Amino acid sequence: MLHHPTLDRLNAMGLAGMARAFDELTANPDAEGLSHPEWLALLLDREWSFRHDRKLAARLRFAKLRHQAAPEDVDYRSSRKLDRGLFARLIAGDWITAHDNLVICGPTGVGKSWLACALGHKACRDDRSVLYQRVPKLFSTLALARGDGRHARFLAKLGSVQLLILDDWGLEPLDAKARHDLLEILEERYGRRSTIITSQLPISSWHEVIGDPTYADAILDRLVHNAHRLDLDGDSMRRARTQPQA
Template sequence: MLTNPTLQYLRQMKLGAMADAYTQQLQDPNAQSLTFEERFGLLVDHEWVNRQNHRQQRLIREARLKINAAPEEIENHVSRTLDHGLLRSLTTGQWVQAHHNLILVGPTGVGKTFIACALGTAACRQNLNVRYFRVSKLLQESLIAKGDGSYERLQRHIRKADLLILDDWGLAPMSVPESRDLLDLLDERTNTHSTCIASQLPVELWHEHFVDPTLADAILDRIVHNAYKLEINGESMRKLKSSLSIEDNSGK
């Protein structure tokens, strides 16, 4: 007699996962042997897990990662070398919770973006807010936002990210206005949020990337001294995968 109203009330209270689990219990003869506390606990667990999954999926969508990458998918090809002990530690997300930075450096194609996005996914799984930007895109959006009056809103949007991923760092010299925008953004994040930078340039060449050396000093001071560094070496993964595809096709 109470089944239909109970299911209706659960759904009205936006407890749809619990309602689904309750329906499954009603259809499962084995569930009748469980105590009330056991059955109720299973219902709550189902609702909690469902909400966690939805939250993490939302965080991943909002991160706008360039690549749909998961930490368990990071490949260790024989021609690519990296510190796997450090990488395993980074996938726990503790470095983000401790407000440390991360620098990923290596030649083009070795998987910097993939690893950065995989670590972004790992952070989302820890219910942390993540935002991904190519540096050129971020600077372009900042310029547009200044023109239409939404600059402060953009800054707040980026500022609240627990992890900010800046990809393709150092592809072009950074002007004085661009450097000032970047400094403003990073200054708000120092020791309170984490930033991950992926770059083809070795860190020792970063200073030359900025037109103004004073701004360069200020920006690098807010990044480098509180950062883990992961160097990735080896052949381009794109080249390797292309070679493998050619070999596979030739064997047909």
């Protein structure tokens, strides 16, 4: 068998996963008993896995999730009033297909950001585009983008991802430009994309954070009315964990 020329051709065609599998199989004496269809099936399976893993890694790099969280690692034993049935449905992802939103509220340290990132990780695994943003930094970045010509492009990026995670909402009141930017983002996403927002404040306090009543009504209408809600409570999980979950 022309081992090296075959490897060269596979790599030249961009079939890196298949090339690795071919190299391993030819070096494995046990593979001699495989039929041609079994060989082909193994090669194709490795190529598919290689491409899937590479695409997932790219999606996770783009998402910039704050925590390396996964649904399989969620702690349901802690007393933070996490609705296990609802969270299982959120993991399934049908709400993203339906372009619904998710609001996660609760005191600091109960795992709001961690849970949001776990759902973001699952969405990446489901081949969806995800982007994580801390709200205070987001509005600072948008303000800077106005001055260097990136503002429209950045707004388009925020509007186009299939799942946008807005973390730490409500830490400080919005100014006029931040209100306008937030409404533009949500208007672009409403009924087309899904958004997760985490906050220490209950929804009843969000009008005060937004400031302008007209903007507040418009923003909450686009964000909350089609949103699932996780209302968490309890002591900070940071006190009991080496790895923070908030």
